[in-house]
Ligand code: AMP
């Protein structure tokens with residue numbers, strides 16, 4: 001039997017990835033992935049196209065999204081997986097995501113203004129043209145700055161201008177993670193704490209945050225992720241087990257915006273190498289059916 005791999009965290013051109021939703025699914029297929037989620041930032045607009053492509057390739061598709069939130073520990077990302085299709089069940093989530101996109105727009109305009117004040121001629125129309133109809137994020141700014149020769153590469157764009165210490169950085173209004181968990185739960189999603197290893201905090205602080213999110217309905221921890229090494233995976237596995245949380249995993253693929261990340265691959269996977277195996281998916285299906293691990 002062909003190997004059968006899982007990727008439950010990916011981004012397309014609907015947000016700040018560089019592959020269209022259908023190209024991403026075709027690439028996943030070529031990478032040996034047969035169960036794939038699309039989890040764009042703050043939008044569900046790529047899901048139908050990706051789902052159609054997955055159907056034509058006999059792949060299992062998981063409808064998802066990722067919401068960026070903020071708390072005393074800094075930036076915390078929440079994944080909603082197995083989103084329903086019905087407009088009624090999604091009404092609250094869609095309204096909230098629209099608000100997030102509005103906050104992004106305000107931040108983007110403020111960042112453009114800062115760049116202009118620094119003597120860098122970038123216009124909103126250029127950013128829009130680059131992003132097409134996507135949710136515009138800082139990677140689009142970075143791409144534009146590279147294209148214009150203002151910086152040599154993405155890293156420099158973030159270091160000099162777009163990162164937290166960059167000259168054009170502007171904070172974005174973001175909800176607390178508890179709110180994102182509650183909203184996703186209310187629409188019936190399976191909710192996972194994304195890349196916990198990237199949260200800038202101690203293990204004890206992470207345990208406290210996770211326990212608090214569980215009170216709001218958090219289902220799972222993203223144990224497997226491109227940024228998690230074997231040690232992190234082992235710690236997170238233990239924490240998920242102790243707290244009675246399910247386990248998810250995904251590459252966080254963004255196409256050429258993050259060229260070191262390969263679709264369907266992580267640094268340390270459930271197969272002991274760099275893949276997420278079907279057992280992870282099967283455990284999630286069982287959890288969804290029974291509510292138990
Ligand atoms: P935004 O959602 O607009 O705040 O942008 C966040 C995106 O920028 C995420 O995909 C991050 O991974 C990416 N990002 C943040 N810092 C850096 C960095 N130093 N280098 C490259 N990408 C970054």
Ligand code: ZN
Pocket residue numbers: 011015016017041137254
């Ligand atoms: Zn992203």
Ligand code: FE
Pocket residue numbers: 066077194195
């Ligand atoms: Fe994220």
Ligand code: FE
Pocket residue numbers: 009011066252
């Ligand atoms: Fe992501």
